[in-house]
Amino acid sequence: MTVEIGLVLLIIGLALYLFASEKFPLDVTAFMILITVTAIPLLFHSQWLVDRGVDLKSAFPTVSEGLSGLSSTATVTVLAMFILSAGIQRSGLIHKLGKLLAPWMDGPEWRQLAIIALLVGPVSGLINNTAAVAVAIPLILDMARSSGSQASRMLLPLSFFAMMGGTLTLIGTSTNLLASTLLAESPEFGREIGMFEFTGVGAIVLATGLAYFLLFGRWLMPERDRIKLQDEEAERFILEVSVKPRGGLVGKSVSEAGFAERSGAEVLRLVRGDDSRVKRAETTRLKVDDVLHLRATRRQIADLIKSDDLEVLSEFGPPRRVRSDGHLARLLLRNDRIFKGNTGKRVDFWQRYQARLVGLEVDRVRARRLADEPLGVGEIVLVQLSATSLEKLRRHPDVVVLDSFEDDFDRRRMWAAGLIVAGVVAGATLTPLPIVITALMGVVAMVFCGCLTREDLYSGVAWNVIFLLAGVIPLGIAMTKSGAADWMGGLLVATAGDWHPLLILMALYLITTLLTEMVSNNASVVILVPVAISIANLLDMAIFPFVLVVMFAASTSFLSPVGYQTNTMIYGTGLYRFTDFAKVGAPLNALLMLVTCTAIWGFWL
Incomplete structure (x- = not known):
């Protein structure tokens, strides 16, 4: 291990501690990382160190690279998708779909779970899954009230289905967009991921999650509803x-x-x-x-x-x-x-x-x-x-x-907003235009159609997520330039190099899941995508399936309310205990580790 690698790993360790302890907001911690990895070569690089084999300038990002997270296609695309999601939410389209499905909710619990999965899952693949949960929470509470069911038994599946639905398309979650950008910037892969390139695996994941809740998971959910709807x-x-x-x-x-x-x-x-x-x-x-x-x-x-x-x-x-x-x-x-x-x-x-x-x-x-x-x-x-x-x-x-x-729902713009989002997806799929360009075109179209006001352009964005992305991307650059990613990948290959490729994928999935619970989905992707690329190169295998494993594991980590934003959102609303997530999510994580890795291995290896 070189001095440069040790220094990068030390920064990662401190970042993990700050992310896990939440001593500072996550976006503030991310900007502290950006400043640190950018400032180190400027403050401490010297000829004396170079003569002794320590080249900090070549191991850490330049100022331009350090600030590249602000202009990254992933950051800009996520920003545009937040705005598009605000337009969909303001139009009332999701609320309308929920009202149409409401009569079907007055039935057995298994049917309610199926309706939530079929509504929230696909919607989370087309708009940001965090926005989908924000719109769906009041619908679930209304449905629970009208049907007499327990709201706390519906909100947890809502979050989980939204997370799994986010794996259907490239734009379903910021994790996918960030991983796509990291792949495009790697010389070994050199292109972004297609909009529906992994939809088959995402559909298997969503179907597996639904089967889990119908057959097993609903028996693990809280028996007593602590939500008071009487207010x-x-x-x-x-x-x-x-x-x-x-x-x-x-x-x-x-x-x-x-x-x-x-x-x-x-x-x-x-x-x-x-x-x-x-x-x-x-x-x-x-x-x-x-x-x-x-x-x-x-x-x-x-x-x-x-x-x-x-x-x-x-x-x-x-x-x-x-x-x-x-x-x-x-x-x-x-x-x-x-x-x-x-x-x-x-x-x-x-x-x-x-x-x-x-x-x-x-x-x-x-x-x-x-x-x-x-x-x-x-x-x-x-x-x-x-x-x-x-x-x-x-x-x-x-x-x-x-x-x-x-009442911020604008029914007159409902179908315009829906068609614009459909156009964004179709444009990125059927034309040479990248998703970042079609998403920005969609934002402009929503403004011209009156689906969004000037205030919505700013209020609809989760700026903490944008700043988190901008701050952690330079850490991935430091991992690649310093050789830390190759070093960590080499450790895993040295330990599991003789294993079957499916077992290696499962080990990578497990590491990503646990790391996501300690930090965040985006931070874990930045840290582990370079490691996944290194592992694939060392094993002389295709890069894409290893990166997919990291993407899916980071997007479907159910063990706690802090690993993913949708879990955090329903944690307070549903009045859950911290252990409720692990009780329901741990078996589902284990099942999805087997199913996802097997599907990826079968499709690409």
């Missing part, structure tokens, strides 16, 4: 909707149309002229301008506002209809002179506050129409208003703004 239930509002003339509910009863299952709203009363029906509200065939009393959450109300079948009534009657944009805010009424004993119609929220009164947060209403229901000080109401009016209302003495909810 959101307590924030349900009673509102009024009228039946639109050309809507799909005319001539059908609420139960026949499956309205409750599709919307999640509870039907309380049907009002037709002077007639009011409670018991037969769900079975009476609806006519134009019939009024329904519903109980729903703000998310469900936001969906109802954009419904083609119903019109959400503001101040519980004409002339103002609720618009399809703006904020939904909860207000605590506190002006005794204005609200005590007055109805919403008499108060006239629009005239006083430029806000449309939408619903009442009460257990029940006594009046036949909500317009006749008296208000009171201390009660909570739901209003819709613009951002400007909301800021003014926060300073108004009549009310207290408890919180607000912005």
Whole structure:
């Protein structure tokens, strides 16, 4: 071992310690690595060391190489994919797909798991899997509430399926893009990985994960649901909707149309002229301008506002209809002179506050129409208003703004956003253009189509991931230039050189899995892709399968909530114990190590 290799390994050891201990944020640690490997040859290189065989300049990245992570195709592509994912999320396309599948969730647990896998898995291959989980979490909670299932038994599979779905395509996870860039920069391989070059293995991985949960894994998940959904239930509002003339509910009863299952709203009363029906509200065939009393959450109300079948009534009657944009805010009424004993119609929220009164947060209403229901000080109401009016209302003495909810789903741009992402994938697959160029073209297209605002271009990006990528890439350069990758690869070959190639792949898979749990998926790829290339060269075998093993192992490490971002996201939401991940994930990791390595060996070796 040379001095240069020892110094690089020392930096790796310190980096592993900082990543694992999280003494600093991961992106800060990554930038400390960038500064260290770039500054060492500038500060300590000397002729005296060169005369003694220590050449730091040739072993560490130059300034340009040290900063290359900021302009790396992997970094830029991940940045573009985050923005595209924000456009998909803002359009409501994933939410729409979830709502379409919601009626199927009211069934046995195995069917719910299959639906989650079939929805989140493929979506995670087309957009960043972290974004897919962020969109899917509220859908899973809604589905669990409506079906009466345990949310904690759905969120863990959600994260795992998203991770496995990310292995379907090159753009499914930043790990794949980073490995592709490292391969393209290596003289032994010299090209990027194709968009669907390993999709066959990814499909096997996703199918194996689904079979595992259906046959075995669901028995290992937490038996008791620690998630309390009652808090959101307590924030349900009673509102009024009228039946639109050309809507799909005319001539059908609420139960026949499956309205409750599709919307999640509870039907309380049907009002037709002077007639009011409670018991037969769900079975009476609806006519134009019939009024329904519903109980729903703000998310469900936001969906109802954009419904083609119903019109959400503001101040519980004409002339103002609720618009399809703006904020939904909860207000605590506190002006005794204005609200005590007055109805919403008499108060006239629009005239006083430029806000449309939408619903009442009460257990029940006594009046036949909500317009006749008296208000009171201390009660909570739901209003819709613009951002400007909301800021003014926060300073108004009549009310207290408890919180607000912005419906950022833009249904008009839904299919445009979906087609743009499909075009990005098709362009990278069917034309000579690399994925980084088609992804940037997709970002521009989303801006021109109105799918994204200028603010979305920045707020939709997980900048800590971008900086993490930019910071760890120079470490991979140092490993290659110093010879540390060849040294580590030589150790593994010396130990396992006589083994069957499948066993060597499995050993590399296991090392990557354990390293990912200590640091992060991207850091482990930067460290081990050069090692994988070295091992392949020493064994005189193809490079690609060894790098694929590192990619798949880094993207499917399930042992803890800190090894992958999607696990971290559902860890707090699902109120899991740290050991829940290892309990469910360790058998799946062992199974995928066997299945993935066997598939890669069968396809490429």
